[in-house]
Amino acid sequence: MWRREAVQMRFVDIIEKKRWKEELTEKEIYWWIQHYIAGEIPDYQVSALLMAVVLNGMTVQETSALTMAMMESGETIDLSCIPGIKVDKHSTGGVGDKTTLALGPMLAACGAKVAKMSGRGLGSTGGTLDKLESIRGFNCYLDKEAFINQVQDIGIAVIGQTESLVPADKKLYALRDVTGTVASIPLIASSIISKKLAAGAEVIELDVKYGDGAFMKTADEAGELAKMMIYLGEACGRKVRAMITDMNEPLGMAIGNALEVKEAVATLRGRGPEDFTELVLTSGANILAEAGLAADRAQGRRKMESVLADGSALEKLKAMVEAQGGDTAQIENPELLPEAALITPIFSREDGFVRKASALELGRLAMEIGAGRETKEAVIRPETGIVLGKKTGDRVAAGEVLAWVHHSEPLQPAWIERLYGAFEMSREEVPKKQLIYRML
Ligand code: URA
Numbered sequence: 001m002w003r004r005e006a007v008q009m010r011f012v013d014i015i016e017k018k019r020w021k022e023e024l025t026e027k028e029i030y031w032w033i034q035h036y037i038a039g040e041i042p043d044y045q046v047s048a049l050l051m052a053v054v055l056n057g058m059t060v061q062e063t064s065a066l067t068m069a070m071m072e073s074g075e076t077i078d079l080s081c082i083p084g085i086k087v088d089k090h091s092t093g094g095v096g097d098k099t100t101l102a103l104g105p106m107l108a109a110c111g112a113k114v115a116k117m118s119g120r121g122l123g124s125t126g127g128t129l130d131k132l133e134s135i136r137g138f139n140c141y142l143d144k145e146a147f148i149n150q151v152q153d154i155g156i157a158v159i160g161q162t163e164s165l166v167p168a169d170k171k172l173y174a175l176r177d178v179t180g181t182v183a184s185i186p187l188i189a190s191s192i193i194s195k196k197l198a199a200g201a202e203v204i205e206l207d208v209k210y211g212d213g214a215f216m217k218t219a220d221e222a223g224e225l226a227k228m229m230i231y232l233g234e235a236c237g238r239k240v241r242a243m244i245t246d247m248n249e250p251l252g253m254a255i256g257n258a259l260e261v262k263e264a265v266a267t268l269r270g271r272g273p274e275d276f277t278e279l280v281l282t283s284g285a286n287i288l289a290e291a292g293l294a295a296d297r298a299q300g301r302r303k304m305e306s307v308l309a310d311g312s313a314l315e316k317l318k319a320m321v322e323a324q325g326g327d328t329a330q331i332e333n334p335e336l337l338p339e340a341a342l343i344t345p346i347f348s349r350e351d352g353f354v355r356k357a358s359a360l361e362l363g364r365l366a367m368e369i370g371a372g373r374e375t376k377e378a379v380i381r382p383e384t385g386i387v388l389g390k391k392t393g394d395r396v397a398a399g400e401v402l403a404w405v406h407h408s409e410p411l412q413p414a415w416i417e418r419l420y421g422a423f424e425m426s427r428e429e430v431p432k433k434q435l436i437y438r439m440l
């Protein structure tokens with residue numbers, strides 16, 4: 001780490017260098033991050049540099065230096081006192097993504113140690129923490145000692161990222177969010193990997209999504225991001241694997257916090273949607289093989305299937321909810337989770353096949369009725385959301401349900417029209433979507 005006082009620089013020179021597509025040195029990148037978190041560089045200057053990075057990119061060396069500088073901006077968690085292989089997963093985010101809620105307990109039931117720090121959502125639906133908080137009493141804020149003890153005792157804990165973990169990312173991400181500088185491979189890769197490195201897991205599985213509901217719009221861009229993240233993680237001695245998955249339509253059928261908890265519980269009972277179940281089985285198989293808890297992916301998959309079949313994964317979820325103060329009756333009987341006052345079915349007006357059920361639009365619509373937050377201050381209504389009746393490739397007859405809306409306030413006619421617009425229909429048969437595009 002560079003000592004701050006040892007290097008004299010002018011930030012405007014760094015901005016200009018990037019503006020002329022020159023490579024920044026490791027010293028310059030550390031200087032930027034250290035002086036920014038110390039409050040010594042104003043947001044307007046950092047915004048200018050971020051936009052230059054979005055437009056002109058960063059080399060692998062610059063991205064590595066940025067990742068390390070961000071990781072070193074706060075505390076790092078040492079999980080070495082926990083016996084066993086510590087695993088983590090990260091999804092670049094999408095609509096209906098409740099993967100942690102099912103995959104985490106399944107991995108723990110297979111003997112992995114799942115030490116997971118998650119975030120809240122901004123935009124479409126809530127993040128993992130918002131989903132977990134739809135369970136009465138669930139506490140996402142354990143201190144470090146309680147977090148480590150819980151992973152040691154029951155094999156899994158899911159908590160909010162502590163304030164002191166990668167503070168540089170917190171500050172930079174808030175700025176990126178309001179300056180149109182989120183969508184950049186070096187910025188996203190360094191943001192995600194710095195946090196994964198600081199959180200301490202040895203095996204990291206990444207789900208990099210592409211499509212209208214994701215940051216990366218194409219599978220090629222998602223592949224590039226995944227390769228960069230694998231490189232950054234492996235350079236620091238972690239085992240990193242990635243899946244490239246489609247986020248042109250929501251994952252599973254449920255969008256909305258309590259609705260997604262219900263869907264995760266159904267999945268742990270072996271009654272989840274096909275696409276979501278396939279994703280957690282494949283992802284879990286990869287992690288078990290990488291962690292040496294299975295000889296290969298095929299054996300990993302068999303193990304994952306068996307913890308669904310024998311109920312041990314569901315028991316792990318219950319154990320985690322209990323340990324974190326949540327009401328396990330709501331897991332045993334998900335009907336006890338928050339329920340919307342109104343459930344309105346939306347009927348198809350035509351016969352045909354669904355060509356598209358837009359993740360982007362369905363996510364926005366769900367957010368507008370309370371399932372997500374448009375601003376950091378907005379309050380989530382956990383009971384609200386949309387449950388799809390049909391997805392891409394499904395045959396639909398006029399009068400069949402396209403979706404059920406779970407809401408607390410009356411629905412506006414314009415909102416309902418937009419919901420119809422989120423479904424593109426075709427007279428011709430449409431192939432089902434292939435969720436997992438590629439594994440790296
Ligand atoms: N998720 C993150 O944690 N960081 C990004 O930059 C984008 C998505």
